Structure formats: structure tokens, C-alpha cells
Amino acid sequence: MSATYYFAIVGTNDSPLYEAEFGVQRDESKYLNQFVVHAALDLVDDAQFMSNACYLKTVDRYNDWNVSAYVAPSNTRLMLLHEAKADEAIRLFFTDCHELYLKTLLNPFYESNSPIQSQTFDAKVNTLAKKHLL
């Protein structure tokens, strides 16, 4: 069974700015992914006050899925739904994705909290996923 991941960038008003799936997906879990990540946001808020670091490791578990989170300084959250435990790889993945997000932010035409629709961003996230996760 190959590893599957669901990655989402959640803005400050709790709506997703970007979503991506890596690996082979099972059909019935697409909408479930969004629910699980959304539910985990509360736990991310709790965990934020516990630690000062940006990478909060696994904040939630649902059946066999783990939810890991990374909080950027502007309170934008990067969430990853995964089955395997791979703390270090996921941390590197999050750091690189955060830098990609920074580059998107630096674009003067990009409004904060608006969906990220660039193809280049998508391609780069996929490359990073292949490099770190798969």
C-alpha cells in the first residue's frame, strides 16, 4: 500500500488557500480529508500556545491518519494529513513549502488570504513532495 498524503494551506480566516494530494488516493476519502484537517485546526490553536516553535509535530489522530501542522509567523497554517510517521522529512517539507508560500506572498498582486492558483506553485509543491515524502 503506497503512502498517501493530503496537504493544505489554511489562511488566517480558516479557509483553505491551497490543497494538494500526493500518492495514490482512495476515492471515498477526498471529502473526509477536508473535514479532518478542519477539525484539527482547533487542536493547532491549542498547540500554538504550548510551544514557541513553528513546526508543531503531530497535533491530531483520526483512525490511522495523523495530522501534522506548521504555523507560519502570520498565522497561516500548513497542514499535512499522513499515515506514516516521518517527523524530520515532514519538517523539511513544511519548511520548503513555507518558503514557496513566502515567494507567493512577495508578489505584489497577491492578496493575503486569497486562493493560490499558480501552476508553477503547484508544480513546485509536487516536486517537493516527491523529494521529501514519497
Add this chain to the structure above:
Amino acid sequence: MAMSNAPAVTATASLLSALSLDGNKGPADSRQANGSALELLVSELVRTLTLATQDIKRNSEQLAPGLCSEENVEVAKVSGVLPRRSSGTNDSEGNSPAAVSGWQEVPEDNELMEQVYVKLELVGFRVGRRLAERFAPPNRRLVDTLDIVKFVCKDIWMILFNRQVDNLKTNHRGIYVLQDNKFKWFLRMSGNNGGAAAARRAQPYIWLPCGVIRGILNSFGVNAVVIAETLGLPQCTFQIKVISDD
């Protein structure tokens, strides 16, 4: 206001800290930007915005005297009336000599300067938000407002002006005062009419940093009002008032 632009004298190249995604290029390959570019850009920005706002105001008054509504400004923009400060003929107020010969005096019009203030502050705000994200410390998050203000005083000031703020005072109840005794953009400013007049003319140049500070605080979730004042070039003071949600 005579601004002596001597770009060659202290042109320091500032190295933008490279993001690791740029391919791990060594220092030789990293892109560098001239440190005085910001100062030159800001002086042009203030001047251009003021003249453009002046034009908008004048043209909207021409189209509908006494009615400076949004609609008229839009019409003025679409019909290609702005910005045309070099045409001295279609000017009813006779301000064109000043426009042509160069801007030498801050316009007396308070309403105009308020509009310029809003624009400059908004530009600074947007820049501040991006600066905060880009240069926030990568390993720890800033939670305390005092930490955020210290971050502004040390890191952001170092990035923008290559020095740190001289003095930070707080009353621990939401008011912070940042004092810079040798504000970089004021170092090359001089005026003919003495301290107070020069300080007044220098006002527009500190509206942009006000916006930057406000943008940075906003990016960390702190709502504040930032006011700047200068008592004598090259000293300037920024006062941050945090708006608490009580």
C-alpha cells in the same frame, strides 16, 4: 527642500538573505541590491504621489467644481486627464510654474496632504506585511507584543536602514516609543529656513515607515496606530499605540 543625492558616497550593497529554494547558490551568485536604492525610491515616491494627488484634486475640481466625489476622480482618470503636470496651459490655479520647476515646498493644502498620508501609509502597510513574513525568525514564533516591537527595532531597522533604533520606551500598557537619532533618510536633507520648517517638510518621508511598522504589527496579529513626529532633523520618533480589543 534640497536633497543632496550623493549615491556614490555610501552605496552599500545589502545582501538579501537567500531563500534556500533559490538553489543554494553561494555568496558570489546571490543577488545583491544597492543599499541606497530604497532612499532614492522613497524620495521619488513621496514627490510623485504628492504631485499626482494634487493633479487628481485639481482635475476633479475642474470637472465638477466643489464636488470631489469618487465618481469624478474615476472619470478624471479614465478620460486620461491625469497625470499631466507638465502641461501648463490647462491649469486654472496657476500652479504650473511650481510643477514644472520642481517641487520645492510641501503644499499647504491639508486635505491634500491627508490624502497623500493615506496613500503613503497604505503602501508602507503592504510592504510591512511582506517584510514581516519574509524576515520573521524562522525557528521561533513571536508571541509577546514587546518581542514583536523589539523585532521591529532591531531586525527590520537593520534591514531597511542598516542600523538599529536608538531608544525604545514602553509603558507596558500598550504604548511603545521608538526613537531614532540619526534617521537615515533625514541625513541628507537640509533646508534654508531652519529647524522647524525643515521638520515640517520632512513629515511626508516618515509616513511610509509608519505604515511599515503598522503592517508588521498587523501581520503578527497586533492592531495598532503608529504616529511619527520629528522635532529636528535627523531625529525622529515613532509612537506605537496598541489597540486592545477590550
